Amino acid sequence: MKTSQFQSLLNRLNKRTEHKDIFLSPLSKTVDYGKYWDELPTPKMSISSGDGPYSFYFIKNEHGVYVAVVLDMCTDLHWYVGPKHRKKGILTNAMAQVILPDLSTGRETQQISIDPQQLSEEEVEASQAVALNLGFVFRDSGDRGFVYELDLAKLKKRKPSMASKGMSEERLKELKRKLNYHSRSLWVIESEVAAAFGNVRYSTQLMELVDGIRKHTWKLEDVYYDFKKANGEQS
Structure with missing residues (x-):
């Protein structure tokens, strides 16, 4: 740069x-x-x-x-x-x-x-x-x-001296919406692949990826509330 x-x-x-x-x-x-x-x-x-x-x-x-x-x-x-x-x-x-x-x-x-x-x-x-x-x-x-x-x-190994800042609940909702959007976008791709090539193994793999990303919507929420609990914040 x-x-x-x-x-x-x-x-x-x-x-x-x-x-x-x-x-x-x-x-x-x-x-x-x-x-x-x-x-x-x-x-x-x-x-x-x-x-x-x-x-x-x-x-x-x-x-x-x-x-x-x-x-x-x-x-x-x-x-x-x-x-x-x-x-x-x-x-x-x-x-x-x-x-x-x-x-x-x-x-x-x-x-x-x-x-x-x-x-x-x-x-x-x-x-x-x-x-x-x-x-x-x-x-x-x-x-x-x-x-x-x-x-x-x-060198002496460094230990973090500042706490992570977390994120707002509104930002959490926005990131969850993004994860949902990307999972559904992949689902659209899977639909086209299945229509073009039939029920091939790759179509199944795409759906597994879709399901995995959708699960991250809730995993992110767990991380959010675990962080708040660890820092003594009210949920």
């Missing part, structure tokens, strides 16, 4: 409006883990469009303003700090205290690449300084630029 896209995401989050393509989970007072759908699925979308959401860490300053972002690409991390908030240690602190310990729960090492072809000289130097301060070690230079690596196994 480009620098302008990172800044655009920060600007959107700072508007504090509801988003249907960004889903956040708080990890600390200053770091949210997020899933961002760059392209929401549509009925006319090409079957080759199989990519899922991007995984992000969104970083806030002491005033609750989103000022930095880290894109988790598994084998690489890309980060960006808004121009007015650089050289304040915000990214380094968030990485050291929350993000890297969180990543260590699912992987043993982490690489980052710093590409001088994509960044200014000042940005390259700043990123290298952050990497070294965090304990990354230079490994290689090539097509990805300068590659650094950190042994995450040495």
Whole structure:
């Protein structure tokens, strides 16, 4: 993703409006883990469009303003700090205290690449300084630029410090309606398949999938009420 896209995401989050393509989970007072759908699925979308959401860490300053972002690409991390908030240690602190310990729960090492072809000289130097301060070690230079690596196994595993926020009852109803819609949409497909090819095994498999998705309507409701009960909320 480009620098302008990172800044655009920060600007959107700072508007504090509801988003249907960004889903956040708080990890600390200053770091949210997020899933961002760059392209929401549509009925006319090409079957080759199989990519899922991007995984992000969104970083806030002491005033609750989103000022930095880290894109988790598994084998690489890309980060960006808004121009007015650089050289304040915000990214380094968030990485050291929350993000890297969180990543260590699912992987043993982490690489980052710093590409001088994509960044200014000042940005390259700043990123290298952050990497070294965090304990990354230079490994290689090539097509990805300068590659650094950190042994995450040495980090203390992080325990979530913020409770999940749950969802409203109205949102629950909306998601249940969506699950019902998708199950019935598959049922329409099954009807066409059965009409075209007869009572084939694939038609039966589609109906099994329809039934499975319909059951998730009630499983989601169970999750909702279990969460409320665990958090002492009235149902």
